[in-house]
Amino acid sequence: MKMTSALKATTAALLVATGGMAYAESHAMTGPNGEALAENQTFTYRVLDEFPSIDPNLIEDVEGSAIARNLFEGLMSEDAQGELVPGVATDFEVSDDGMTYTFNLRDNAMWSNGEPVTASDFVYSWRxxxxxxxxxxxxxxMGLMKIENIEEVIAGEMSPEELGVTAIDDHTLEVRLTEPLPYFAQMVTHATTFPVPQSVIEEHGDAWTQPGNMVGNGAYVLAERVPQEYITLTKNENYWDAENVIIEEVTALIINDENAALTRWEAGEFDQTDVPAGQFPRLAEEYGEEAVSVPNLCTYYYNVNVESGMEAMKDPNVRKALSLAIDRDVIVNNVTASGQVPAFSLTPPYTAGFETPEIDVAGMTQEERNEMAKELMAEAGYGPDGESLTVPIIYNTSDSHRSVAVAIGQMWKQTLGVETTLDNQEWQTYLTTRGEGDYEGVARAGWCADYNEASSFLDIMQSDSGYNDSGWSNSEYDQLMAEAPTANDPNALYQQAEQLIVEEQPILPIYFYATAFMLDDTIKGWPLENPSDTWYAKDLYRVAEE
Incomplete structure (x- = not known):
């Protein structure tokens, strides 16, 4: 245990003065399992970058989604094992043909301003x-959810009012699909599907997400926000289950330097921070169970700009050679060293219902991969006896991302004679650059499941996906993904889709994530068995130090 788990003055000054100290006055001082609780019921954690948005309909990043889960609540939520549990909806029924879902909403769900949450709020948000x-x-x-008329609405051919979602009454929401989706209920745990308050948005416009304006229906409300510094949430007394919410205040500190963040964690300034690349073994030895590493449904990879990048990136042989020359064992054992697993495919092997296909290169030694890489690069006309090649790598500012990029650059140079240039960009700039395809070579990427099913990964490589940042288009792949949701054996189609990615290599899979972080041992309730690392501050609590 660290010398102290209390907030240092430098951090405490950022927090709302009332903090969690009122907890003792309003709650019994015992936790869910009878533990003695601390008087200080705050949770402070560190994030790498500023949040591009905290508007549920506009969020596109993992950390933004975590904020949304605390400020808002969807139809369904997840428990500590990742299983569906009631959110605003107490339950739902599915029609015999699997194409109509009827969600029954609880009658005590309220917005933070005291107004009731109704089915119409979900209709408004989804539209x-x-x-x-x-x-x-x-x-x-929303298109992946196969809601009736969704494609026409997205294309601007139909009004949003024609979307297949209807408020039957205040507490009954009907959703009509164009085809059965066995995992549809899992999809409504995602932030995009959370309700948003129409009257507040219409009154404040884009400023509705500012402190003092924002109204949510989650366990917390937005108290303070200082861009590039911190965001603070405080308990929502109008939340339907407020009496069982123990943590009174949540603060996310924005610290771009991972090593500086670790130093401050070790000094006891806050409760959780990511483990910098390569430091997990040391930290685990020094801090024991406070150093946490668990598998996560996320994949770390490089996008290759096959559409508008440099000419070499349009050659599948070049892309295959670059992928083969990455020694993934060195990356996960010596660079990241936090429990990551080498990846040769997009979908993690522990995704529910998914079985990774046999990938030939995965069974080779690295020496064999390197020899094949040299042959492919020579066939493409590059290398010692051909044209020289320099591949730019862009990544969002992070010591860990830089360490991986440097290592890969060295591997490409040593094996293939390929030079690299490194371009780190601030988070929002990087997202824009990558999303608009405004890069010449490769761009760091990471994808975490929006729901625990293989399509949550494989759908992003479809030609019309908003996150197909490589610009790759393959009609056979699109057809496989179109057929998979209603197939008797979707896994077989998913495996074929993975093989197409391996054959054409529009992305270079590097590793499957492990969630590696430092967590103060007085914080309990973290869902370590949830494969998506979906956490809710309302389920956390701080125990008294022994």
Missing amino acids: RAADPATASEYQWY
């Missing part, structure tokens, strides 16, 4: 997310 005028980066996700 808003699908509306081209909203310009949601996750509009494509």
Whole structure:
């Protein structure tokens, strides 16, 4: 345990003065399992970058989604094992043909301003997310949900009012699909599908997400936000289950330097931070169970700009050679060293219902891969006896991302004679650059499942996906993904789709994530068995130090 888990003055000054100290006055001082609770019921954690948005319909990043889960609540939520549990909806029914879902909403769900949450709030939110005028980066996700008329609405051919979602009454929401989706209920745990308050948005416009304006229906409300510094949430007394929410205040500190963040964590300034690349073994030895590493449904990879990048990137042989020359064992054992697993495919092997196909190169030694890489590069006309090649790598500012990029650059130079240039960009700039295909070579990327099913990964490589940042288009792949949701054996189609990615290599899979972080041992309730690392501050609590 660290010398202290209390906030240092430098951090405490950022927090709302009332903090969590009122907890003792309003709650019994015992936790869910009878533990003695601390008087200080705050949770402070570190994030790498500023949040591009905290508007549920506009969020596109993992950390933004975590904030949304605390400020808002969707129809369904997840428990500590990742299983569906009631959110605003207490339950739902599915029609015999699997194409109509009826969600029954609880009658005590309220907005933070005291107004009731109704089915119409979900209708408004879903229409808003699908509306081209909203310009949601996750509009494509609504398309994946196969809601009636969604494609026409997204294309601007139909009004959002024609979307297949209806408020039967205040507490009954009907959703009509164009085809059965066995995993549809999992999809409504995603932030894009959370309700948003129409009257507040219409009153404040884009400023509705500012402190003092924002109204949510989650366990917390927005108290303070200082861009590039921190965001603070405080308990929402109007939340339907507020009496069981123990943590009174949540703060996300924005610290771009991972090593500086670790130093501050070790000094006891806050409760959680990511482990910098390569440091997990040391930290695990020094801090024991406070150093946490668990598998996560995320994949780390490089996009290759096959559409508008440099000419060499359009050659499948070059892309295959670059992929083969990456020694993934060195990356996960010596660079990241936090429990990551080498990846040769997009979908993690522990995804529910998915079985990774046999990938030939995965069974080779690295020496064999290197020899094949040299042959492919020579066939493409590059290398010692051909044209010289320099590949630019862009990544969002992070010591860990830089360490991986440097290592890969060295591997490409040593094996293939390929030079690299490194370009780190601030998070929002990087997202824009990558999303617009405004890069010449490769771009770091990471994808975490929006729901626990293989399509959550493989759908992003479809030709019309909003997150197909390589610009790759393959009609056979698109057809496989179109057929998979209603197939008797979707896994077989998913495996074929993975093989197409391996054959054409529009992305270079590097590793499957492990969530590696430092967590103060007084914080309990973290869902370590949830494969998506979906956490809710309302389920956390701080125990008294022994």
